[in-house]
Amino acid sequence: MSTTFDTPTKTTGRSVATLALIVRRNIWTLGLIGILVLLVVVTKIIQPSYGPAGIQGLAISVLPLALAAVAQTCAVLARGIDLSIGSMMALTSVVSATLMADRSESFAIIVVIGVLVLGLILGAVNGALVVFTRVPDIVVTLAMLFVWAGAALLVLNTPGGGSAQWLSALTRGPLFSQWVPRAAVALLVIVGIIWIPIRRSRLGISLYAVGSDPLAAFRSGVSVSRTKIFSYMLAGLFSAMAGLSLTATTGIGTPVPGPYTLMSVAAVVLGGVSLAGGTGGVFGPIVAVVILSLLRTDMTFLNVDTNLATVVQGLILVGVVMVGSLIQMRRRET
Amino acid sequence: MSVAEAPATRSRWLTAAGIRALFRERPIIPLLGLLAILIVVSEVIRPGPVSLNWAGVMIRAAVPLAILAGCQTMTMLTAGIDLSVGAVASMSGFLVATLVGDLGLPVAILIALAVSAVVGFVNGVGAGVFRVHPLIMTLGMSLVVLGLANVWQLLRVQTGSGVPTEFRQLGANIEFGFLPVSLILFVPLALIIMFLLNRTGFGRLLYAIGDNEVASRLSGAKSWQVLTVLYVISAVLAGIAGFLYSGLTNVASVTLANSALLPSVAAAVIGGTSIFGGRGNYSGTMIGALILTVISSILSSLGYPEAVRQILFGAMIVFVAAAYTRITTD
Numbered sequence: 026m027s028t029t030f031d032t033p034t035k036t037t038g039r040s041v042a043t044l045a046l047i048v049r050r051n052i053w054t055l056g057l058i059g060i061l062v063l064l065v066v067v068t069k070i071i072q073p074s075y076g077p078a079g080i081q082g083l084a085i086s087v088l089p090l091a092l093a094a095v096a097q098t099c100a101v102l103a104r105g106i107d108l109s110i111g112s113m114m115a116l117t118s119v120v121s122a123t124l125m126a127d128r129s130e131s132f133a134i135i136v137v138i139g140v141l142v143l144g145l146i147l148g149a150v151n152g153a154l155v156v157f158t159r160v161p162d163i164v165v166t167l168a169m170l171f172v173w174a175g176a177a178l179l180v181l182n183t184p185g186g187g188s189a190q191w192l193s194a195l196t197r198g199p200l201f202s203q204w205v206p207r208a209a210v211a212l213l214v215i216v217g218i219i220w221i222p223i224r225r226s227r228l229g230i231s232l233y234a235v236g237s238d239p240l241a242a243f244r245s246g247v248s249v250s251r252t253k254i255f256s257y258m259l260a261g262l263f264s265a266m267a268g269l270s271l272t273a274t275t276g277i278g279t280p281v282p283g284p285y286t287l288m289s290v291a292a293v294v295l296g297g298v299s300l301a302g303g304t305g306g307v308f309g310p311i312v313a314v315v316i317l318s319l320l321r322t323d324m325t326f327l328n329v330d331t332n333l334a335t336v337v338q339g340l341i342l343v344g345v346v347m348v349g350s351l352i353q354m355r356r357r358e359t
Numbered sequence: 360m361s362v363a364e365a366p367a368t369r370s371r372w373l374t375a376a377g378i379r380a381l382f383r384e385r386p387i388i389p390l391l392g393l394l395a396i397l398i399v400v401s402e403v404i405r406p407g408p409v410s411l412n413w414a415g416v417m418i419r420a421a422v423p424l425a426i427l428a429g430c431q432t433m434t435m436l437t438a439g440i441d442l443s444v445g446a447v448a449s450m451s452g453f454l455v456a457t458l459v460g461d462l463g464l465p466v467a468i469l470i471a472l473a474v475s476a477v478v479g480f481v482n483g484v485g486a487g488v489f490r491v492h493p494l495i496m497t498l499g500m501s502l503v504v505l506g507l508a509n510v511w512q513l514l515r516v517q518t519g520s521g522v523p524t525e526f527r528q529l530g531a532n533i534e535f536g537f538l539p540v541s542l543i544l545f546v547p548l549a550l551i552i553m554f555l556l557n558r559t560g561f562g563r564l565l566y567a568i569g570d571n572e573v574a575s576r577l578s579g580a581k582s583w584q585v586l587t588v589l590y591v592i593s594a595v596l597a598g599i600a601g602f603l604y605s606g607l608t609n610v611a612s613v614t615l616a617n618s619a620l621l622p623s624v625a626a627a628v629i630g631g632t633s634i635f636g637g638r639g640n641y642s643g644t645m646i647g648a649l650i651l652t653v654i655s656s657i658l659s660s661l662g663y664p665e666a667v668r669q670i671l672f673g674a675m676i677v678f679v680a681a682a683y684t685r686i687t688t689d
């Protein structure tokens with residue numbers, strides 16, 4: 026993760042080298058973007074009428090899953106894994122939906138802030154349990170999956186509640202031009218505001234340091250426990266946003282967790298984040314989520330049975346990761 | 360450790376550190392203690408139900424979970440995990456229920472186990488040859504299996520066959536008031552698994568790969584072969600567990616055993632198997648499965664709503680795992 030890269034070449038050669046370095050560092054994300062472009066072309070061929078409406082629908086369906094994937098990335102980067110993301114989404118979604126139902130629009134602002142704080146608290150509980158009990162991350166968050174899902178059922182037994190108008194309006198419809206869906210802008214703004222400053226701060230660096238080698242990080246004076254708790258708090262915060270986006274896009278709160286946890290793990294791996302921690306970023310997983318959703322749309326256009334679509338999704342997940350590890354093995358050999 | 364240096368006296372185990380050392384060497388003892396405490400608790404909370412028959416019901420419910428947890432134990436020993444066991448178990452139970460009418464029971468069972476083995480083979484090749492993380496590999500395969508099972512369900516929707524009577528007797532019957540019939544299947548299976556892990560070269564290789572994959576490769580172990588065989592065994596075991604699940608509930612559905620996936624991981628972990636590989640055994644896992652079954656029985660006898668039960672279940676898993684980690688490590 027060296028930020029300076031000195032090569033004894035002339036200025037022109039140097040800028041080329043830097044460019045090559047940037048490309049090499051982000052090769053996985055660039056590859057994903059290539060696949061995405063290809064997929065968009067294919068979509069346009071299959072369904073010539075695919076246009077602004079389709080893109081807006083896609084953005085709305087991508088929003089919760091992309092936020093869940095970002096949440097998972099935060100946990101995985103610090104060599105953890107959070108299996109309770111889906112449950113935290115359900116809990117924050119029902120809490121926001123119950124509090125916002127039949128209330129004033131301005132009260133909803135307080136609710137949104139409160140739910141985000143709730144997400145931080147849920148994440149802090151997960152992180153503190155992981156750090157202080159010394160039980161493996163996967164087991165603690167697996168158990169917390171039950172706890173948060175049960176709490177969601179306590180808050181709201183059946184789907185219900187409501188969403189504030191302005192919150193729903195944030196995710197629906199276009200912005201500026203009909204080709205730019207609001208949900209996509211919202212996603213980029215949220216992630217940009219929160220992730221980029223953290224990535225550049227001391228905490229972000231320690232996140233990567235703990236992920237790549239906890240012992241080395243500890244010996245360099247990074248507080249491993251604090252960083253771990255912080256990574257789970259971030260995961261909780263993004264899960265709360267994902268839960269809020271569920272409430273906003275559907276207009277109700279649903280207490281039963283969707284398939285978000287496992288899909289978020291899949292998106293993280295497809296997005297080039299190593300499950301061993303320390304490498305990758307949040308944009309790869311977001312692109313991976315868009316690819317997965319667009320693929321699903323394409324298969325509906327092609328009248329593929331939804332069950333077969335699940336099969337294809339599983340095969341793609343496994344296939345892409347296989348190809349990725351083959352490339353890595355090749356690179357190591359040469 | 361002062362205990363190790365102290366002269367061996369009869370009071371060696373009576374000090375706190377001595378008890379810790381004992382627990383560390385024999386992790387099964389605190390587990391059995393916990394199980395005993397839980398049984399006492401369930402008698403205190405609601406006097407009456409603890410009897411031989413109650414024990415039979417508990418064991419009957421724990422047996423299929425223990426088989427699935429066996430899959431997790433073996434894969435975790437190599438620092439892997441098998442998230443496809445839920446989908447495979449549901450699929451195999453469903454497959455037999457839909458095929459038994461046309462082909463007869465033995466053929467239907469063979470087909471179900473063969474399909475399970477194919478799934479396990481793909482898992483093993485992915486994890487062993489292509490070095491895909493087992494979590495991702497088995498997760499992807501569980502999506503594939505679930506989707507294909509759904510397609511199969513749509514194709515077979517006209518033929519109204521059900522769970523065969525033999526499975527119902529095997530999975531649900533209790534003989535002499537306390538002996539579940541499923542033990543006929545489970546006892547040999549458990550003995551085979553324990554023999555495999557403790558007495559064969561294959562078992563040694565599992566521990567070796569989980570402990571230090573590089574070292575085991577340099578010592579000549581072909582880890583891809585071991586992993587392929589391992590995941591095939593795991594999937595076949597899951598297929599067998601699927602028969603018991605469909606018999607126990609008398610339901611054949613493509614999502615029947617999905618809810619048992621996470622408890623199976625929890626049972627293996629509570630039983631002392633390390634998720635990072637190299638440490639654990641099957642006897643602990645069996646006790647872990649029993650502990651989870653008793654916990655959920657206590658929670659349902661308390662009459663709380665589903666929501667509270669889930670919260671307590673999760674909290675207890677964290678608590679037991681934390682206590683266990685604290686006791687067995689220093």
